[in-house]
């Protein structure tokens with residue numbers, strides 16, 4: 624299983640999963656921060672962003688993730704002051720410039736983005752800025768890996784751990800997981816050759832009966848990680864239980880503001896504890912995020928669910944598995960069949976030439992391959 628959605632995009636973009644021996648099956652993991660943000664938190668963001676006294680700041684991907692009834696972009700169209708920023712420090716600057724408004728930053732991400740968000744809160748307190756807060760949705764990778772490994776449905780025999788997370792956190796916290804569950808964990812980068820080497824290192828460990836943490840991404844990751852960044856995160860945040868889309872609540876799997884910085888918590892400031900969410904019954908993103916299903920096995924893929932009209936976050940996010948398949952799979956000349964293969968309509972997408980009139984799925988032609996047009 625590749626943990627990170629960035630690795631998934633490389634795998635699908637360069638068809639690495641089709642180049643490697645068929646005995647090795649790559650399973651896409653839950654490592655897309657936008658995708659694992661629970662629907663309830665999206666609805667809380669929408670509730671806060673709709674307030675007339677709020678300037679709501681977020682990275683672009685989150686604006687199009689569907690909530691229960693609408694997305695943040697719809698709130699913006701209805702007059703909400705929602706701004707797309709590149710960094711939490713941009714949001715802090717807006718708060719400094721507009722002391723008459725409350726400025727909220729949607730702090731989403733894994734261990735990778737936590738240091739920058741911690742720095743924004745640290746600066747806000749140091750500068751005495753009182754109209755700035757974070758809607759926090761930080762999650763931690765190792766508890767999610769443990770949840771997948773301890774599931775009765777688990778099929779994962781080895782992990783490609785996310786290189787950028789380990790650049791911050793180091794590699795030590797993966798050693799107990801590798802030993803307890805007897806799985807190789809190879810810290811891996813994002814280029815195609817990184818991923819192929821990571822797979823090779825994983826397979827070599829399995830063949831030799833070793834279950835160790837190895838570092839393929841040594842040009843960026845040190846065993847101890849980035850200590851100053853870790854210390855800042857520990858100062859501003861505390862480890863708490865978090866709900867993950869698709870995985871449910873996992874103990875000690877997230878970050879929330881620590882007692883000294885609780886005043887910067889937007890959930891408390893705007894009292895959104897009553898918000899309740901309802902998932903789309905047609906979206907199987909929970910199964911996709913656990914690696915149990917692939918996007919092409921979703922009946923809504925490229926039909927009811929497209930990047931223009933997404934039903935779930937994995938079709939929206941730049942690291943989402945469904946978006947990767949939608950974007951890149953149509954570049955192949957042929958595609959492996961699967962029992963629930965879905966095909967898109969319109970220019971540039973797969974069109975099955977074996978499709979009978981009125982049929983909704985391609986007919987298996989016996990070779991397990993379909994011919995496709997590149998329109």
Ligand code: SF4
Nearest residue numbers: 906908921928935945
């Ligand atoms: S294709 Fe769309 S509906 Fe299906 S799992 Fe992905 S995001 Fe959900």
